[in-house]
Amino acid sequence: MPELPEVETTRRGIDAVITGQTLRHLVVREPRMRWPVPPELPALLTDRVVLECARRGKYLLLRFEHGIQLVHLGMSGSLRRVPLDEAPRKHDHVDWVFDHAILRLHDPRRFGAVLWHPAQDGPIEAHPLLTSLGIEPFDPRFDGKWLHDQFRGRAMAVKQALLAGSAVVGVGNIYASESLFRAGIDPRLAAGKVSRPRCDKLAAAIRATLTDALDSGGSTLRDYVGASGEPGAYFTIHAAVYERAGQPCRVCGTPIRRIVQGQRATYFCPVCQRR
Ligand SMILES: [Zn+2]
Secondary structure (H helix, E strand, O other), X not given: OOOHHHHXXXXXXXXXXXXXXXXXXXXXXXXXXXXXXOOOHHHHHOOEEOXXXXXXXXXXXXXXXXXXXXXXXXXXXXXXXXXXXXOOOOOEEXXXXXXXXXXXXXXXXXXXXXXXXXXXXXXXXXXXXXXXXXXXXXXXXXXXXXXXXXXXXXXXXXHHHHHHOOOXXXXXXXXXXXXXXXXXXXXXXXXXHOOHHHHHHHHHHHHHHHHHHHHOOOEOOOOOEOOOOOEOOEHHHHOOOOOOEOOEOOOOOOEEEEEEEOOEEEEEOOOOOEO
């Protein structure tokens, strides 16, 4: 599934293509996404200027004068720029048609979403899908103290506490395993037992892991296509532990272990990562 680095890479890509441009038509071929695409949306957005392309968690936020369009890529979604004359293919559900190009949403599994938040409903932060999101990993307030405060008293394993997204958003399954390896923390350790100095290490490791993924144009999805139309680099190629079960740890040579936590695979080095 697209994780935060893919969504941020997409945001940067489409920002360059659509911000400041006038949306001529929104074409909805398939409204049955995770939630139905509001039927009034094409009429609301005809000939409207995209003022900004922002992101909160894994939601892309396309800001117009009269409201914000929320776009989520779900499990399998991708957005890409295509020429005006390119015919849609199967699973190309939504088009944003501009004068110079089309932004096209492709989503075979249809767990994605295209929603609308009218300006009169107040700040987007109050939207029900966004209110429970944790802090952004690149927010200046996110550090070891923040994590330590969020983890205090929690018996849940630290890997699962990261995935829950209430402490910090954007640390999905791959990045949780990779960050814990970098910080030398056993993924099974209770979140509340992670000391303050180790929380400092973990916060730094999360930022470093996400930065590396962004730098490589991060993609975790096999058929992911970046906003430029180029296939994304596969972050897993550079992974230290993720999907490397049985292979030697790049630091100590011990075989990487795979366990299941909350029905998700976790990968770690039993020697480099301590309780
Ligand atoms: Zn190791």
